[in-house]
Amino acid sequence: MSFNMHNLVAVHRDEIMKEFNKIGTDAGGSAIMAPKALHRLIKIYDLTPRQANIIKQEMLGKGGDAAVTRGMVDSSVDKTDVLLMGTEKQYRAVIKKLRLQPFKLASLADQLAEMLNNLGGRPPRELIYRDKKLPLGERTLVMGILNVTPDSFSDGGKHNNIDAAIAWAHRMVDEGADIIDLGGESTRPGYTPVSLEEELDRVIPVLEVLVREISVPISIDTTKAAVARRALEVGAHIINDQWALRADRDMASVVAEYQVPLVMMHNQNDTVYRDLMGDMVQFLRESIAMAEQAGIVRENIIVDPGIGLGKTAEQNLEILRCLRELDCLGLPVLLGTSRKSMIGKVLDLPFDQRVEGTGATVALGIANGADIVRVHDVKEMVRVVRMTDAVVRY
Structure with missing residues (x-):
């Protein structure tokens, strides 16, 4: 006689409870047994x-x-x-x-x-930005990239004037972007740092129009506290710091003053690690402590593993495989893989032909716990997100 059996894969308690319900287990017994089922x-x-x-x-x-x-x-x-x-x-x-x-x-x-x-899992909640809210955890949010730089690795110069930038932001919102991420300094390998004045000149005129014309929150991609402060004065809603409060020690106090959401990215100047995921978690944990000490509430913090920043292509792939290991921090995860060089290396394709590769990494990232994905190709990635959510966020 052959018995019907198969293994179950469960990461969170609610997945275990669903299986108990299918069997018809007593509610009290389910509560007792659930901790025994989670290894x-x-x-x-x-x-x-x-x-x-x-x-x-x-x-x-x-x-x-x-x-x-x-x-x-x-x-x-x-x-x-x-x-x-x-x-x-x-x-x-x-x-x-x-x-x-x-x-x-x-x-x-x-x-x-x-x-x-x-x-145990991050329950759905609302991300509050000034007087508005975004659902967090119910579905994956899409952050559209708006670079107003002449040297971004993927779209440098494409939106480097106010009219083009505003038009592109409107297009991304129409295509389903939940957040617009506005940046005025490239972070591509070998980039040339820009002065405070130049970054402000690139970002602020565009931001002044966007806060009047679009309904979704605007994130400012910067490592400079003075840029963050000016942007928040104009009406920006989120700060996206690629150095997790470490490039400018005044950044934490600025974000705390305005009590807006903060994205903190893992980053370093080389690719040497003792233990990739362990080192990354420790880096982020230290930055979280810095944020909380400055008065930033934990509910406003989002973490980003920093794909492509201080990592080799192989290390980036490892992060995607192990993204669930960031769950230990208990915070929302933003993932930015769009058109990155690891995709080019795997597929041997230039940056403008990496849509399918980006879609694969977005889908895998969501399956492994990403709450927000930062992308260039909004229309295509919104479709990927919706399909993946239908599988993952049941």
């Missing part, structure tokens, strides 16, 4: 052998496990990374025990508990 792999870096040994023993005692380096047992190493393996129920039990332990393990337990809560 988590969590990596912790740079623990002392003493810390790692306690954690391993506690995990084993609750039916889970923890992988450590070979030299941990005999203390022949000073530090070890630890890979925890267990169900959510096992983690919760271990957290209770770790809160009673010395060696800073109580603090680690609090962070571990916060991470488990974040991994």
